[in-house]
Amino acid sequence: MTEFVGIGARRPGSERYELSARLAELIGEFNRNLIDFVADIIPAVKPQVAFYEQLGQPGIDCLEQTMRLAREKGLLVIADAKRGDIGSTAQAYAAAWLGGESAADALTVNPYLGTDGMEPFLAACRKFNKGLFVLVRTSNPSAAELQDLEVEGEPLYARVARLVAKWGNDPDLIGACGFSSIGAVVGATWPTEARLIRAVLPRTFFLIPGYGAQGGAAADCAAGFTSENYGALVNASRSLIAAWRNASRYAAGADYAAATRTAALRMRDELRAAAL
Amino acid sequence: MTEFVGIGARRPGSERYELSARLAELIGEFNRNLIDFVADIIPAVKPQVAFYEQLGQPGIDCLEQTMRLAREKGLLVIADAKRGDIGSTAQAYAAAWLGGESAADALTVNPYLGTDGMEPFLAACRKFNKGLFVLVRTSNPSAAELQDLEVEGEPLYARVARLVAKWGNDPDLIGACGFSSIGAVVGATWPTEARLIRAVLPRTFFLIPGYGAQGGAAADCAAGFTSENYGALVNASRSLIAAWRNASRYAAGADYAAATRTAALRMRDELRAAAL
Numbered sequence: 386m387t388e389f390v391g392i393g394a395r396r397p398g399s400e401r402y403e404l405s406a407r408l409a410e411l412i413g414e415f416n417r418n419l420i421d422f423v424a425d426i427i428p429a430v431k432p433q434v435a436f437y438e439q440l441g442q443p444g445i446d447c448l449e450q451t452m453r454l455a456r457e458k459g460l461l462v463i464a465d466a467k468r469g470d471i472g473s474t475a476q477a478y479a480a481a482w483l484g485g486e487s488a489a490d491a492l493t494v495n496p497y498l499g500t501d502g503m504e505p506f507l508a509a510c511r512k513f514n515k516g517l518f519v520l521v522r523t524s525n526p527s528a529a530e531l532q533d534l535e536v537e538g539e540p541l542y543a544r545v546a547r548l549v550a551k552w553g554n555d556p557d558l559i560g561a562c563g564f565s566s567i568g569a570v571v572g573a574t575w576p577t578e579a580r581l582i583r584a585v586l587p588r589t590f591f592l593i594p595g596y597g598a599q600g601g602a603a604a605d606c607a608a609g610f611t612s613e614n615y616g617a618l619v620n621a622s623r624s625l626i627a628a629w630r631n632a633s634r635y636a637a638g639a640d641y642a643a644a645t646r647t648a649a650l651r652m653r654d655e656l657r658a659a660a661l
Numbered sequence: 662m663t664e665f666v667g668i669g670a671r672r673p674g675s676e677r678y679e680l681s682a683r684l685a686e687l688i689g690e691f692n693r694n695l696i697d698f699v700a701d702i703i704p705a706v707k708p709q710v711a712f713y714e715q716l717g718q719p720g721i722d723c724l725e726q727t728m729r730l731a732r733e734k735g736l737l738v739i740a741d742a743k744r745g746d747i748g749s750t751a752q753a754y755a756a757a758w759l760g761g762e763s764a765a766d767a768l769t770v771n772p773y774l775g776t777d778g779m780e781p782f783l784a785a786c787r788k789f790n791k792g793l794f795v796l797v798r799t800s801n802p803s804a805a806e807l808q809d810l811e812v813e814g815e816p817l818y819a820r821v822a823r824l825v826a827k828w829g830n831d832p833d834l835i836g837a838c839g840f841s842s843i844g845a846v847v848g849a850t851w852p853t854e855a856r857l858i859r860a861v862l863p864r865t866f867f868l869i870p871g872y873g874a875q876g877g878a879a880a881d882c883a884a885g886f887t888s889e890n891y892g893a894l895v896n897a898s899r900s901l902i903a904a905w906r907n908a909s910r911y912a913a914g915a916d917y918a919a920a921t922r923t924a925a926l927r928m929r930d931e932l933r934a935a936a937l
Contacts, residue, residue, distance in 0.1 A: 433746075497796060
């Protein structure tokens with residue numbers, strides 16, 4: 386971890402700041418190449434805010450540039466920041482990520498603080514025509530620890546799903562196809578849970594992380610689709626952006642982007658087959 | 662919300678960026694004056710990261726300067742960012758906020774993702790001698806919605822408290838007085854719950870928000886103290902930084918800092934009396 390400046394680090398000119406600035410530049414170039422190579426075959430990008438935050442200000446700058454570029458290319462931009470707070474603080478996060486000047490179309494949020502923590506985010510979605518993806522059942526092994534605890538005859542994540550239904554059930558947030566702008570994060574690694582959550586949320590967009598590197602297969606993802614086989618955004622991170630690692634040779638130059646395109650096409654085909 | 666640039670906004674030179682930069686400058690000056698006026702009577706500051714994030718890069722710069730200044734004045738710096746994620750992403754947040762170059766001494770984190778989401782933060786605490794405050798029972802009205810649900814005969818927050826005990830029970834994280842670097846956030850507005858959590862966590866630092874503007878009184882805070890009447894850090898935000906609003910006249914110049922000092926002294930006296 387020590388190679389990054391983080392938040393509150395030394396000022397421009399220090400060795401670590403300059404290293405982080407250089408890293409942020411390279412990541413920005415990498416992102417630009419990837420977006421150029423896949424923008425025609427993917428619907429959205431989901432930058433992990435943490436990876437930019439750890440580079441301090443140069444990282445935030447790189448994130449902003451990447452989000453703007455993705456948006457210019459017609460992609461939906463989901464800021465994966467997993468924010469969550471109360472009152473005026475939640476309002477400030479909503480302003481940061483969903484406000485009129487933000488390049489994000491949607492934000493991931495954590496539900497642990499309950500409805501009054503969510504309201505400022507919902508208000509921002511109404512005002513700026515943005516969306517949320519609320520963590521319901523995450524893709525990690527320890528997700529079960531709290532999210533699966535039984536409360537009044539159902540797992541906690543089902544209770545959270547009911548809250549998501551309530552938060553999203555607002556005419557100002559529901560679009561032409563009957564889906565709400567308030568979506569749910571449902572890990573690809575848990576198909577049984579995904580089916581249960583889909584039963585609670587028939588007209589909610591699911592953001593499905595965990596495809597690829599985390600072990601989720603296309604058929605697992607399909608467990609989260611609607612009965613008409615849509616309504617889900619399947620996310621792959623490492624299996625796409627680091628696809629060059631699995632290529633027959635470690636590619637130079639922009640070839641890593643070609644490897645990502647090949648992996649993205651395969652992912653698309655697998656998901657289409659699973660949705661048949 | 663529209664007056665702020667947020668993340669991903671227009672570049673330096675745009676009207677909103679310059680407005681946010683100017684606001685960030687003024688907030689930095691305000692913070693410097695407040696810290697100067699209270700550093701001798703308070704132990705710690707807890708900047709709300711959201712308020713800086715909503716100003717985009719100038720806000721992050723202001724936050725960094727404020728954290729560094731507080732640290733130079735000998736104050737503990739608790740970055741109230743309520744971060745939470747899994748695997749490599751959690752590692753990146755830990756690097757951002759607890760890494761060797763960060764000016765924060767501790768970070769607030771959200772437990773909803775479970776143990777594997779917490780491990781990178783715990784590793785950073787061990788490596789860099791930093792601390793965490795895990796959200797257990799928050800101060801807001803809707804906290805009960807999920808946190809109070811009964812799971813296997815106890816409220817969910819008690820289960821989270823047991824996890825905090827487990828996460829903090831590590832010789833590398835326990836100091837000379839037997840307290841762990843892994844603390845718990847326990848709202849001042851819920852004294853009954855605080856007593857229950859203290860029974861689960863006898864040697865854990867509590868971060869107690871909600872004193873003052875949110876309605877928590879000194880006696881409510883004392884419900885979270887240990888049997889020896891310590892082990893808690895009571896936080897006041899608006900009732901201190903906006904103390905000038907309650908002064909007999911709207912003070913000009915640095916007088917707002919004097920109003921904050923008066924309020925901080927009163928808070929200290931009230932807490933001391935409650936701890937008798």
